[in-house]
Amino acid sequence: MSQRLGIIGAGGHGKVVAEVAERVGWDDVVFFDSRYEAGDRRHGHWPLVAIPEDAGAHPCDGYFVAIGNSRSRQQWSEWLVSRALPLVSLVDPSAVVSAYAIIESGVLVAAGAVINVDSHLAQGVIVNTRACVDHDCRISPYAHVCPATALAGSVVVGAHSWIGIGSQVKQGIHIGDDVMVGAGATVVSDIDDKLTVVGTPARSR
Known part of the structure; x- marks a missing residue:
C-alpha cells in the first residue's frame, strides 16, 4: 500500500528530506508550500501543492516540517500537532x-x-x-x-x-x-x- 508523506517547506533542505523519506520507504512524497500560489506545481522531482488550510486537505499518512528557520519549523510543527496530524x-x-x-x-x-x-x-x-x-x-x-x-x-x-x-x-x-x-x-x-x-x-x- 502506498504511503504518502507531506513535507511542509519547499526549499533545498526539503529536497534532502524528500530523498531521506524515499530511502526509508515513503513512496509518495508531496510538498506543501506557498510557492504554489505563484504558479509552481513541482519542487524538483516532487509535486507541489498549496499549504492545507484544514486537516482534510490533501490527506497524508505522515507529515514533516522541512524549514530551516527554527521558529517557523516550530510554528508549523505545533500547527500539525494541534490538528492531530502525525508528525514523523x-x-x-x-x-x-x-x-x-x-x-x-x-x-x-x-x-x-x-x-x-x-x-x-x-x-x-x-x-x-x-x-x-x-x-x-x-x-x-x-x-x-x-x-x-x-x-x-x-x-x-x-x-x-x-x-x-x-x-x-x-x-x-x-x-x-x-x-x-x-x-x-x-x-x-x-x-x-x-x-x-x-x-x-x-x-x-
Missing part, C-alpha cells in the same frame, strides 16, 4: 543510531550521521549530513547540528541553537538557547543564551 521523524538508512538513543517527533537524522548511546534529540531537531552526536548528549527542541559537526559526549545544546558546519564541541559543554556557533568553530567552554561565537577557540562576536 526521518532517519536515513546510512545513519548509525544507538538503540538506546531517544528521538522525538519531527526529527531529521541525515545521511552518514551518528547518534550514540543515551543521547536525546528533542522535537524538531536536525542532525545534518555526517554530523556526530556522541554519548549522553541532549539536543533541545528545534536546534540544528549542521553537516560534519562533532559533539563530544554529554554536550547540551539549547533550543533553537545552530551549531555551524564543521564545528567541534568539547565534552560536557553546555550551549544555551538561541546560540549561533560559526562554521568551523571549536567550542571549549560553555556558551550563554543568545550569543554568536566564532573561531578556535570559539569566542563571542
Whole structure:
C-alpha cells in the first residue's frame, strides 16, 4: 500500500528530506508550500501543492516540517500537532543510531550521521549530513547540528541553537538557547543564551 508523506517547506533542505523519506520507504512524497500560489506545481522531482488550510486537505499518512528557520519549523510543527496530524521523524538508512538513543517527533537524522548511546534529540531537531552526536548528549527542541559537526559526549545544546558546519564541541559543554556557533568553530567552554561565537577557540562576536 502506498504511503504518502507531506513535507511542509519547499526549499533545498526539503529536497534532502524528500530523498531521506524515499530511502526509508515513503513512496509518495508531496510538498506543501506557498510557492504554489505563484504558479509552481513541482519542487524538483516532487509535486507541489498549496499549504492545507484544514486537516482534510490533501490527506497524508505522515507529515514533516522541512524549514530551516527554527521558529517557523516550530510554528508549523505545533500547527500539525494541534490538528492531530502525525508528525514523523526521518532517519536515513546510512545513519548509525544507538538503540538506546531517544528521538522525538519531527526529527531529521541525515545521511552518514551518528547518534550514540543515551543521547536525546528533542522535537524538531536536525542532525545534518555526517554530523556526530556522541554519548549522553541532549539536543533541545528545534536546534540544528549542521553537516560534519562533532559533539563530544554529554554536550547540551539549547533550543533553537545552530551549531555551524564543521564545528567541534568539547565534552560536557553546555550551549544555551538561541546560540549561533560559526562554521568551523571549536567550542571549549560553555556558551550563554543568545550569543554568536566564532573561531578556535570559539569566542563571542
